[in-house]
Amino acid sequence: MGLAPAHTPVLKKQKGAAVMDIWTNDSPIANSRRQWVPPRPAVLNGEFQVVADGVPKSPNGSGNTCDDKVKGAFPHLQGQEPVVLKSTSAGAALNGSSAPVLNGSASRTNGLQASEPKANSSARTLRVGIVLSGGQAPGGHNVIAGVLDYLTERHPGSTLLGFRGGPGGILAKDFMEITQDKMAAFRNQGGFHMIGSGRGKIEKAEDLQKAADVAQALRLDGLIVCGGDDSNTNAAVLAESFKSKGLHTGVVGVPKTIDGDLKNAQVATSFGFDTACKVYSEQIGNLMMDALSAKKYYHFVRLMGRAASHITLECALQTHPQAAIICEELHHSKQRLADIVRELADIVAARAKDGKNYGIILLPEGLIEHVPEIGALIQELNEVLADTGVDVSCHDSLVTKLTPANLAVFQFLPTEVRQQLLLDRDPHGNVQVARIETEKLLLQLLETELGRRAKEGAFSGKFAGLTHYFGYEGRCSMPTNFDATYCATLGYAAGALVAEGKTGLMATASCLDRACADWTVGGYPLVDMMCIERRRGKDKPVIRKALVELDGPVFGAYKELRQRWATEDAYRSPGPIQFEGPAANAANFTLSLELCDGQPINIA
């Protein structure tokens, strides 16, 4: 395992205390983060009870009213109340930050010693399982640590089992016991590598039974699922199934995804979004300084985010690019690829008149799927390529098989992208959309358009482009102070919900616009976040992906400023993530705009 310095033999060069750490696998920053103790909501420091929230429920978060169909799919879960952790320590209800401290953050260290558990008087031992599901997101290890700390502090002698490799690890009964000793190496570290992750789903009847058998065999009081919208939908299915089978194992979800598209009225943000956007924004800011210095390139930056463009939008607010493509807007305005290219060409031409032949364009990786005419082309290509023995290196024979509309789109595309469409096919013969380098596509189309304008005398600037993809390096960064704190809180809350025998809830932390001490902590019914969507020809209850709201404050802020950013050089360089000093405790702009109209959020 990569980050466990205690287990790493030091090879040589032991001349004295100050030996360079090339010889171990540790780094000073990773090491110092391990020692860092995130702040904690005051309610978690004293005695608390899990009580009904009392706030009227909003119908399924999305404002949608398909309650009855959803309820029908979850007969055992429906009707649950949202809950909140309510302090029962004297004075705490009035002022969280002055609440009596059970294990105060000032003197708190990571992981209580076995000799000093401070449990509730009613403490019993619990057996809890945890699983990480789907793509990595910064902070996952802190969720695990949060659950473990809850158990250590409130139910000493309890057991935490981490299922390896995602939901598949449950079915395979592949797990490890997580102790404070083992946890120490992973606190505030990036990655999911302590127990791994996976994209498996537990949906089929036999898998649901297998999961129930494992939960029973391991005598689990609870199972905590960290995942995105799909994984939490799956958590609800599991909770329903366990309850219907009479199991006492509660299932609790934790909102994870760097894409930021798992949120609603009760879940302000998913963990990992803050860190990933800050990693990308640093790099974009650096590119901007480079563009401004060299004055000769347009940089096209593709960012993660397929269904939703939250990452691109947040990064745009952080850095002020010439343009950022927001798929939700494209979709709404029914823009075609040629329209996007024309708009970008207009910006390039306007800047060229000011002598500025450089700039930065941001785009989400989901763009290619959101452009209607490319979608249609891909669909036809899949069919044509599937049943012919076309020589794809010379595509003359292919093009005769396309309908005229799709052929026109195909011929509009640059050669390299045509090649990607023809060559990069999956084992079923389908075009691999994710492999298409949309940033190159856009650059090449823009080159073509500007060339055309130049011939017509409508453009006399210089144009040269460079492309970038910022993706995987944002998923496993060390979490920001915000994500580290948010995750530890969610983990602690999930532990508390499981201990109370709750099931089918998502752990939540609210009032994130305040200092961490004043956050409220609770659980919200997964079923009440769901609505019915048509998937593969069937109505299915799902947690709907939260898309960028075109009339919301985040897109509103961008819309207000983007005209100015397009032509001016209003670049903003956020710099590298800091764990101490200025902005170390600030949350992202998306949260600031959504929760408190642009007032900066500082968790400390």
Place this chain on the structure above:
Amino acid sequence: MGLAPAHTPVLKKQKGAAVMDIWTNDSPIANSRRQWVPPRPAVLNGEFQVVADGVPKSPNGSGNTCDDKVKGAFPHLQGQEPVVLKSTSAGAALNGSSAPVLNGSASRTNGLQASEPKANSSARTLRVGIVLSGGQAPGGHNVIAGVLDYLTERHPGSTLLGFRGGPGGILAKDFMEITQDKMAAFRNQGGFHMIGSGRGKIEKAEDLQKAADVAQALRLDGLIVCGGDDSNTNAAVLAESFKSKGLHTGVVGVPKTIDGDLKNAQVATSFGFDTACKVYSEQIGNLMMDALSAKKYYHFVRLMGRAASHITLECALQTHPQAAIICEELHHSKQRLADIVRELADIVAARAKDGKNYGIILLPEGLIEHVPEIGALIQELNEVLADTGVDVSCHDSLVTKLTPANLAVFQFLPTEVRQQLLLDRDPHGNVQVARIETEKLLLQLLETELGRRAKEGAFSGKFAGLTHYFGYEGRCSMPTNFDATYCATLGYAAGALVAEGKTGLMATASCLDRACADWTVGGYPLVDMMCIERRRGKDKPVIRKALVELDGPVFGAYKELRQRWATEDAYRSPGPIQFEGPAANAANFTLSLELCDGQPINIA
């Protein structure tokens, strides 16, 4: 200009003091860095004299003995002595850090107020020009600030002129006056955008005359050139030319390049290398955590560095990848592409036996040029493509024109790379080597090799790869504390050398293995760093690029550890650059190994 908050109107949302800075172009980290005052060698805080170093010169740094030819090319410069700034304050010579403080770092602020200059008694006003040459490197703005601070403190009333857009700005007499007010926005910031940069050269007789005319017209006492090996070679040419024409304008160089290939016995490192490597290493560390978590991808990471592989080597030491390709080693061992692929396949196969189907491979962008058979192929392709009307989308007709050896290499290459070789040609019809995505080439060749082994039953693992290029985002990052401090020191030294009427020297800071207070500061003759190289059929005196030394301590450390890193998961995640807290003041491993046998360097 991007980073000047004082000049940026605030649009709206002025509800109170705590307004989110989306509405300005400033970021809290950028802003706090502006206020940061780098530490300073003690000698710069008191009175000092510029005196001959007294240390015997090593012949032209490279150990080469072509002195006479070089001397012949620089008759007016040859014979210069290295110089050092020697403290004349009482006690300072004995203990730098307890020297009387002229403008002590504890209370020092950025840019003295006009009311408090503390000049030498002999202060006269100077007129100095500065130019940034070549690619961006973190710290450039601090060199300018260092020169300005020298002038403000020691020669109040002096003038600093920044030539815009590189050496071309000198010829075009395009400059701006740099004042403390203007400088404030750029201190400790990334980029070269205050005055820009450019790749122009001043070599031809008429350009040398033009530069002399400008220097005379502007009455320059000195011209400071920040650049890499080529630009500093050019600085020597300029110094010789100015002196031969009887101009009193001194020319002083400053060693700049992220590639780290401008160094020798007197110049420990070039500025920017430290920051760029830390930016890349953070991202690589993140990818490693991702690889370790997902356990399904090999990541191929291309890094900057064409002639020399210092960046790849430093990043390998920082992160511990499965393999890092060092071009100097390839060159020495005369390895072909197929050899590299075979070695990588061996590593993948060995790991697959342990159930590890993931990993990280680092490669420098110069790789493609260092592989002999690709070089030969490109040369022939350039000729073939130049004089035929080949339809490059169907290359059947082309391949018949290649010699059998090159045809074999061509057919060994993956389709996508063949397309890049055929399609990406510059206006002269030449293949654009830099556009070839070597990381993809290597990945695809490895896929082919592993497929072959699988058919033969020699490989039964899974293999899937992802490619990355980390380049431009490292050139304009905010400089690390090391680079910020090194640059401010070099700038201050350059100012002092110019004031002393020196010319043809490179500003140097030495003893970098000690705390900054104890660094020595001086100047070394550019001519003594030069040797004769054959360029375009002519003998030319140049500053030789410093390549990775295969018998040096840095490659030695890698060689000792790489076998272990290949199969084990010994990943090291350095985390984001920190400006406060652990490791904030540490220098890179390359410097630590070269200067002090792996003892960590801490400048504070």
